[in-house]
Amino acid sequence: MSGRRLRIGEAAALAGVSVRTLRYYEELGLLAPSAHSPGGARRYAEEDLARLARIRELKDLLGFNLDEVRIVLAAEDRLGSLRAAYHAEADQAAQEAIVLEALEINTRLQAAVEAKLGHLTAFQARLRDKAVRYRAVLTELRALGGTPASGVEDLAGNR
Amino acid sequence: MSGRRLRIGEAAALAGVSVRTLRYYEELGLLAPSAHSPGGARRYAEEDLARLARIRELKDLLGFNLDEVRIVLAAEDRLGSLRAAYHAEADQAAQEAIVLEALEINTRLQAAVEAKLGHLTAFQARLRDKAVRYRAVLTELRALGGTPASGVEDLAGNR
């Protein structure tokens, strides 16, 4: 179904990160390649790239550091292992706890995203406002083109 | 206008940063207190705190590093000095250039914000989707168990 496995250089280029970054993430326990060549070279599958994308998302988009990223991913991983052992009759209370934990983290993430969205849209509004004022100043400046220093005073009142 | 000037400790506490951070930003040429005590202690005015807020916004919200922040602030500063020297008949072409520069940076900022907003909303959608699936798993788990383990039953239904 899914395509071939990528060498570390290919994976890095595709994801827009460095080879060193991939090895570093593995060292931190964030991202391990799902396979290795017989000689021991890392082979990355698509799911690995997806995980990498999630890492970069949490880091770059939400500003999480790699330790915080790990916490989030760890919960998702526990959920994944639950899903794998779903039919193996494990302790149901434990399974519930895992799903609840995932839900909790999901909720916290949603809150974080929501907060960021709020701040960003507010920032955006202020930017637009400023742009309008800048353009007004510009046209006024240009209108003044032939008329030097005639006491026109409303740049200051522009705030 | 509230004239009270703040000592560095007060300013830092109010802004939620460390004293060291304020001094560091000054060292980088990002934020200088608008006054000093006779003995040489920094005194921060409200405008200084506003500037600090802008710095943190660009850094934390957009992920800019302090050097990028400085570029943005420098343009705003030039615009401010233009405003101050508006009546001093300076070279009009130069004034236009300054406003144009501010507009350009504003545009780039808007683009950055827009991009982030797009990514964030996409991320948000995926989070919501996941939450729905998690709750489905949870109800299924509980249905399989027959008896609700702990008092709370309707986590799936709320929200």
Next chain:
DNA sequence: TATGATGTTTACGTAAGCGTAAGGTTTGGC
């Protein structure tokens, strides 16, 4: 099978963004 590109581990280096300690000065309430 040769061989150059790409990979491996190990380990030291680096830039940003502060933290923290030392040693001295200023501030401001009693």
Next chain:
DNA sequence: GCCAAACCTTACGCTTACGTAAACATCATA
């Protein structure tokens, strides 16, 4: 005027997130 709290400068330290180099192994193509 006294004195603790807060400030000053200088300077070295620390963490994060990698970069870079060395010395060697493996991969894949001719």
